[in-house]
Amino acid sequence: MSLPEEDVRHVARLARLFVTDDEVALFAPQLNAILGYAEQVAEVAADDVEPMVHPFAPADVARDDIPSPSLSRDAILAGAPAVEQMRFAVPRIVAEEG
Amino acid sequence: MARELTDHTAHELAVLLTDGTVSAREVTDAHLERIATFDGVDTSSGVWHRDDNTGSNDTAIHAFLHVLADAARDTADEIDAKRARGETLPAFAGVPVAIKDVLTWPGSPTTCGSRMLANWNPPYQATVVTRLIDAGLIPLGTTNMDEFAMGSSTENSAFGPTRNPFDVACVPGGSSGGSAAAVAARFAPFSVGTDTGGSIRQPAAFTGIVGTKPTYGTVSRYGLVAFASSLDQAGPFARTVADTAALHDIMRGHDPRDSTSITQAAPAFPAATTDLSGVTIGVISELVTDGFSPDVLARFNDTCQALSSRGATLIDVSLPHAPYGLAAYYLIAPSEASSNLARFDGVRYGLRVDADTAEEMNAHTRSEGFGTEVKRRIMIGTHALSSGYYDAYYLQASKVRTLIARDFSNAFTHVDALLSPTTPSTAFRFGEKTADPIAMYLSDVATVPASLAGIPAMSLPIGIGDDGMPVGVQIMAPLLRDDVLYRVAYAIEQTPLIPTGPRAVAEVNA
Numbered sequence: 073m074s075l076p077e078e079d080v081r082h083v084a085r086l087a088r089l090f091v092t093d094d095e096v097a098l099f100a101p102q103l104n105a106i107l108g109y110a111e112q113v114a115e116v117a118a119d120d121v122e123p124m125v126h127p128f129a130p131a132d133v134a135r136d137d138i139p140s141p142s143l144s145r146d147a148i149l150a151g152a153p154a155v156e157q158m159r160f161a162v163p164r165i166v167a168e169e170g
Numbered sequence: 171m172a173r174e175l176t177d178h179t180a181h182e183l184a185v186l187l188t189d190g191t192v193s194a195r196e197v198t199d200a201h202l203e204r205i206a207t208f209d210g211v212d213t214s215s216g217v218w219h220r221d222d223n224t225g226s227n228d229t230a231i232h233a234f235l236h237v238l239a240d241a242a243r244d245t246a247d248e249i250d251a252k253r254a255r256g257e258t259l260p261a262f263a264g265v266p267v268a269i270k271d272v273l274t275w276p277g278s279p280t281t282c283g284s285r286m287l288a289n290w291n292p293p294y295q296a297t298v299v300t301r302l303i304d305a306g307l308i309p310l311g312t313t314n315m316d317e318f319a320m321g322s323s324t325e326n327s328a329f330g331p332t333r334n335p336f337d338v339a340c341v342p343g344g345s346s347g348g349s350a351a352a353v354a355a356r357f358a359p360f361s362v363g364t365d366t367g368g369s370i371r372q373p374a375a376f377t378g379i380v381g382t383k384p385t386y387g388t389v390s391r392y393g394l395v396a397f398a399s400s401l402d403q404a405g406p407f408a409r410t411v412a413d414t415a416a417l418h419d420i421m422r423g424h425d426p427r428d429s430t431s432i433t434q435a436a437p438a439f440p441a442a443t444t445d446l447s448g449v450t451i452g453v454i455s456e457l458v459t460d461g462f463s464p465d466v467l468a469r470f471n472d473t474c475q476a477l478s479s480r481g482a483t484l485i486d487v488s489l490p491h492a493p494y495g496l497a498a499y500y501l502i503a504p505s506e507a508s509s510n511l512a513r514f515d516g517v518r519y520g521l522r523v524d525a526d527t528a529e530e531m532n533a534h535t536r537s538e539g540f541g542t543e544v545k546r547r548i549m550i551g552t553h554a555l556s557s558g559y560y561d562a563y564y565l566q567a568s569k570v571r572t573l574i575a576r577d578f579s580n581a582f583t584h585v586d587a588l589l590s591p592t593t594p595s596t597a598f599r600f601g602e603k604t605a606d607p608i609a610m611y612l613s614d615v616a617t618v619p620a621s622l623a624g625i626p627a628m629s630l631p632i633g634i635g636d637d638g639m640p641v642g643v644q645i646m647a648p649l650l651r652d653d654v655l656y657r658v659a660y661a662i663e664q665t666p667l668i669p670t671g672p673r674a675v676a677e678v679n680a
Contacts, residue, residue: 075553079553080549083549083552083553083556084549086552086556087508087536087548087549087552088512088515088529088532088533088536089533089536089537089540089545089548089549090530090533090534090536090537091537091545095545098542099545099546099549102546102607103546103549103550103553105607105608106500106546106550106607106608106611107550107553107563109496109497109500109608109611110497110498110500110501110550110554110563110567111497111562112494112497113494113497113498113501113563113566113567113570114562114566115494116491116494116566116569116570116573118566118569118570118572118573121569121572121573122569122572123565123568123569123571123572124568124569124571124572124575124622125400125568126400126430126624127385127386127387127400127575127623127624127625127649128386128387128430128432128624128649133429135426143293143294147293148293148518150291150293151290151291151292151293151518151519151520152517152518152519153516153517153519153520153521153522154522160517160518162517162528162531163524163525163526163527163528163530163531164526164527164528165527165528
């Protein structure tokens with residue numbers, strides 16, 4: 073099954089990637105080749121097989137409920153690209169009312 | 171010619187350090203000097219960072235991205251002072267180590283070979299790094315890698331590729347190519363890599379050294395920047411089997427900070443032995459085919475004969491689903507990557523490219539921050555997980571994964587260990603596979619099945635191919651039986667198969 077350029081743009085949008093026309097032209101045949109190769113998995117009869125998500129089947133993991141120090145707010149914010157009033161600063165998310 | 175300090179194994183250095191023949195400072199300085207000469211690094215003082223494409227026209231190895239020379243010298247001096255006071259120190263205290271730039275280490279940026287994290291200083295330390303430091307090892311710096319560990323050549327690093335110390339026209343493999351090259355070039359006797367589908371074993375094979383991917387869950391992933399969480403595992407590189415086992419032992423152990431870290435105890439690693447009486451080893455028929463180059467197969471057959479001569483029983487074993495491993499891997503790993511790398515959104519850490527809206531800021535940040543291969547894998551993963559495709563791609567691949575793990579379990583009812591060549595060919599040249607993603611992915615065809623099953627696997631050198639480049643053999647063992655890898659590896663290592671060790675970098679540069 074092939075992924076036309078239009079779908080490449082759609083997938084890029086889902087993945088929050090801005091792609092140029094040149095990148096779409098580069099990626100479309102490559103993604104099709106990779107998916108074409110990967111589609112070999114369809115040859116395997118596996119209808120009644122449980123999927124494996126992890127080498128060990130882990131039970132729910134909960135550590136003992138003992139308070140321990142966490143990272144300081146300053147240490148966390150030191151790595152952020154933009155900080156305002158001790159918070160992560162981002163561009164406007166909700167448009168202003170007309 | 172007298173042996174330099176940098177020619178010694180970690181075990182040899184440990185003896186010299188313990189009996190006071192050399193100081194940790196002398197050992198550290200000797201390695202920093204070699205790095206300065208052959209890696210294109212200024213180690214005279216302070217902290218050194220590799221810039222984009224530094225020295226792309228020279229013949230330096232480019233194993234390191236960051237070298238913390240002052241910190242390394244200070245740590246060495248502290249160890250020497252403790253020893254002078256008569257304190258009891260861990261066995262390898264004072265031995266240098268290099269760390270793949272994907273494990274967080276406050277004090278050094280952790281870039282993952284990506285522009286996205288070029289200036290990111292992590293606020294917390296990976297458990298593996300803590301264990302190295304607690305063992306008295308001296309971290310010299312962090313090593314180059316394919317961006318976010320996606321690649322098989324280090325050509326996907328945003329900071330330029332690493333060169334193979336055997337032949338600087340060839341890739342060192344990847345994604346842990348910097349760590350492998352650092353050990354092969356004698357910049358450090360120990361280094362740490364990570365392996366998701368072969369990223370320790372393939373570069374070990376390409377650079378003529380030993381590297382192990384431990385059983386999944388036995389080495390903490392806390393502080394390992396995630397690529398594919400159900401596959402990622404950190405592991406050791408060294409030039410001998412004993413050194414590799416020693417570093418592996420330092421790294422492993424349960425960590426309450428990693429919910430996938432297992433609590434089951436694993437057997438202790440064996441002492442060096444060459445007697446394999448009573449050991450049955452299976453050769454995986456599906457991974458010894460004409461898809462592998464003739465010189466690789468010739469060295470592999472020599473190795474099988476050597477194992478027989480050590481008393482092992484060799485039998486052919488079929489893993490019928492192994493040929494589907496690579497296809498399943500290239501759906502599962504990108505799917506997990508597309509989810510893990512969603513965190514790089516320009517908000518909390520790393521790069522931000524400003525834009526008017528949050529969504530445009532996200533998209534432009536990710537487009538400028540990620541390289542081509544990372545974008546390709548994110549898109550494959552996004553597609554494989556998207557509505558309407560999930561069952562055919564991700565779910566079916568996860569079922570194939572079950573069948574591959576079952577093939578291994580069945581095989582291990584008959585054999586103690588399994589064997590295959592590590593890679594289909596020896597190290598390739600720069601640019602040879604960059605235009606064709608699938609050709610690059612095929613480098614991992616033999617290593618991916620063990621990754622999917624979670625079992626331990628290692629690569630060790632078994633001689634030189636027709637092109638003068640190293641050939642590696644892969645040993646695989648049942649879950650938690652990493653000890654079996656070392657038992658078989660000791661027997662191979664003690665057989666004179668390797669005409670020469672890694673050529674001295676000095677020779678290459680002369």
